[in-house]
Amino acid sequence: MEETQALLRLQEIDLELMRLNTTLKSMPQQKKLAAITAAQKNLAGKMKQIIGQRKDAEMELDDNEQAHERTVNRIGEVQGEAQDRARDYRGVRDLEAHLTALAKQLEKIEFKHNELEANLEKLLKAEQNATDLGKRLEEERAAQQKSLDDSSSELMARVRVLATERKQVMSAISDEVAKTYAKSAKRFGGLAVERLKGNVPSTCRVKLQQGIFNELMRGPLIAECPYCHRMLVTEGALADE
Ligand SMILES: [Zn+2]
Numbered sequence: 757m758e759e760t761q762a763l764l765r766l767q768e769i770d771l772e773l774m775r776l777n778t779t780l781k782s783m784p785q786q787k788k789l790a791a792i793t794a795a796q797k798n799l800a801g802k803m804k805q806i807i808g809q810r811k812d813a814e815m816e817l818d819d820n821e822q823a824h825e826r827t828v829n830r831i832g833e834v835q836g837e838a839q840d841r842a843r844d845y846r847g848v849r850d851l852e853a854h855l856t857a858l859a860k861q862l863e864k865i866e867f868k869h870n871e872l873e874a875n876l877e878k879l880l881k882a883e884q885n886a887t888d889l890g891k892r893l894e895e896e897r898a899a900q901q902k903s904l905d906d907s908s909s910e911l912m913a914r915v916r917v918l919a920t921e922r923k924q925v926m927s928a929i930s931d932e933v934a935k936t937y938a939k940s941a942k943r944f945g946g947l948a949v950e951r952l953k954g955n956v957p958s959t960c961r962v963k964l965q966q967g968i969f970n971e972l973m974r975g976p977l978i979a980e981c982p983y984c985h986r987m988l989v990t991e992g993a994l995a996d997e
Contacts, residue, residue, distance in 0.1 A: 760977050760991045762928035763937065767949045769922050774946050776915050785904035792897045799893065803886045810879040817872045820865060827862045831855060933978060933987075940987050950986050952993035960984035 757765075780786075838851040926934065940948035950959035955969040962983040964972070972979055972990050981988040 757925070757928040759929055759933060760989050762925045763933060763949055763978060763987070764951065764989060766922065766925050766929065766937065767941075767946075769918050769925065770941060770948075771946050773915065773918055773922075776911050776918075780908055780911055780915075783904060783908060785900045785907070788900045789897065789904070792893055792900065796890070796893050796897075799886060799890055803883070803890070806879060806883050806886055810876065810883055813872065813876040813879050817869070817876055820869050820872055824862070824865045824869065827858060827865060831858045831862070834858065936987060940985075944984075944986055948987055950981060950984075950988055952988055952990045954993065957981050957983070957986070957988055959986060 834851055834855050838848055838855070841847045841851070929937070937948050947959055950957045952958070952964075952972065955964040955966070956962075957964070960981060960983050962981075964982070968982055972982075972988070973993065975990070977989065977991040979988045979990055980986070
């Protein structure tokens, strides 16, 4: 393959690859997948928060139950002491006051226990809901990914064919021309190369003055357009098409 032909084909291949890429990226499943990713990220943050709160709630409940046990034990002890001191009237009265205070304390602890239990239950439910949502999102992701793979498989096959051909084409292009092409493709959004047809470049379409045209025809087959500075293939400029 001649270098000029290879260069022109390279541009065609790259433009088609760009179009394929755009098509693949703009498939509706891509948007849905991006939305699912955002939802999963959001959920992960919430889940972390819920788990933290749930652990705190479990600890609080545990503390409450320990306090309950201590208070019940203390009541037992004080009751025992009251029996031992049955004849010491004043001492018994003090102990009874102590018992009343302990009973009040116990009531408070039990009231708080209900609150803490309800709170923990609420958090466990929230955690379960978040887990369920996570599963649904994962299922939805798998379904969207499969749908995307199915509908893009033909395009992907074409991408692979083009990639293989691109390698072959590149082997017919010198390093220097390849470098210039890469720079030009970047600068001109892929439209790196134009052909001279008669005295008009195919992309910028600025008619060349006769002197410049003559000079280009005496120069290399791959030149630079004096107007737009794309690569300019001058070979075949005068051929009838
Ligand atoms: Zn030009």
